[in-house]
Amino acid sequence: MQNRPHLLLWTDSPGPYVDAIRDAGLAERVDVDTLARSQQPSATQRASTTVLLAAGAPPGLLPTMPNLAWAQSLTAGVEGWLALPDLPPGLTLTCARGTHRESMPENILGALFHIAKPYAAIVEDQKRRLWRQRIATPLNGRTLGILGLGAIGQEVARLATALGMRVIGTKRRPAPLPGLDAVLAPEETGTVLAQSDYVLVLLPATPETENFINAGRLRAMKPTAWLLNFGRGQVIDDADLIAAVSSGTIAGAVLDVFRQEPLPPEHPFWITAGIIVLPHIGGPHPERDRIVARLFVRNLGLFLDGEPLTQVVDRAAGY
Numbered sequence: 611m612q613n614r615p616h617l618l619l620w621t622d623s624p625g626p627y628v629d630a631i632r633d634a635g636l637a638e639r640v641d642v643d644t645l646a647r648s649q650q651p652s653a654t655q656r657a658s659t660t661v662l663l664a665a666g667a668p669p670g671l672l673p674t675m676p677n678l679a680w681a682q683s684l685t686a687g688v689e690g691w692l693a694l695p696d697l698p699p700g701l702t703l704t705c706a707r708g709t710h711r712e713s714m715p716e717n718i719l720g721a722l723f724h725i726a727k728p729y730a731a732i733v734e735d736q737k738r739r740l741w742r743q744r745i746a747t748p749l750n751g752r753t754l755g756i757l758g759l760g761a762i763g764q765e766v767a768r769l770a771t772a773l774g775m776r777v778i779g780t781k782r783r784p785a786p787l788p789g790l791d792a793v794l795a796p797e798e799t800g801t802v803l804a805q806s807d808y809v810l811v812l813l814p815a816t817p818e819t820e821n822f823i824n825a826g827r828l829r830a831m832k833p834t835a836w837l838l839n840f841g842r843g844q845v846i847d848d849a850d851l852i853a854a855v856s857s858g859t860i861a862g863a864v865l866d867v868f869r870q871e872p873l874p875p876e877h878p879f880w881i882t883a884g885i886i887v888l889p890h891i892g893g894p895h896p897e898r899d900r901i902v903a904r905l906f907v908r909n910l911g912l913f914l915d916g917e918p919l920t921q922v923v924d925r926a927a928g929y
Contacts, residue, residue, distance in 0.1 A: 620664035630903035750774030755806030815842035816928030843868040
């Protein structure tokens with residue numbers, strides 16, 4: 611078949627994507643090329659590529675790909691793509707939204723249990739052969755506030771409700787959701803903060819969310835409340851959070867995302883009592899490429915049939 615769309619899989623793990631294309635019966639309808647992330651597309655690849663699957667692209671590349679119609683991001687966050695000064699206006703950009711659903715909710719629950727249950731302290735006691743009675747704080751009956759009720763937030767809400775927690779949160783377009791006691795607009799974030807024993811931040815990185823969690827919003831939280839950030843590091847004002855935890859404005863914070871990763875050794879988060887630093891464990895999954903590949907081939911089938919794609923990025927909204 612002539613004039614088949616040319617796919618460039620710009621990833622160090624192309625196998626799951628090649629397998630998914632074959633298993634979906636699409637291999638005969640496309641030409642597939644693979645490229646390691648350490649390499650740059652050749653002139654031939656730039657000229658022929660119709661569909662690009664990649665974690666991102668450097669400035670200056672996309673305008674040299676005249677036939678590129680669709681780019682699939684390997685991640686849910688697309689701030690790197692949207693920051694490109696030469697992102698072609700007509701390029702369809704899709705993200706991997708929802709592909710963290712199999713791993714991140716469990717890791718968030720793990721963070722909640724780490725805060726509420728004394729297992730980490732008991733392990734330290736064991737090293738000293740010390741028998742010390744400790745009381746576990748129940749999650750049942752506590753309120754979890756979720757800022758950003760997308761696919762991940764809704765799954766966390768389902769699991770937390772099963773534990774007996776009351777769950778409230780914010781959504782850009784608020785509407786009733788299963789398991790949620792209240793779904794509010796972002797303008798009502800203060801209500802969520804004031805009622806919550808645990809505040810989970812799942813907001814994307816956009817100009818509107820930069821430093822969203824600042825001194826004022828931290829003061830709106832209960833002094834016994836914990837903040838958990840599994841969204842984007844830019845959403846939190848680092849200095850304000852350190853001050854709030856150090857002064858007892860809030861009880862503490864669990865952070866899985868940061869403005870700079872890896873977190874620099876000199877960053878005060880490392881040594882601030884009450885702040886727990888996680889090395890971005892929220893989303894990774896041992897078979898993550900297989901999960902993203904499922905989303906990609908569904909969209910590839912739609913693309914080949916001339917149908918609208920799913921998980922298209924809203925450039926104005928930033929995600």
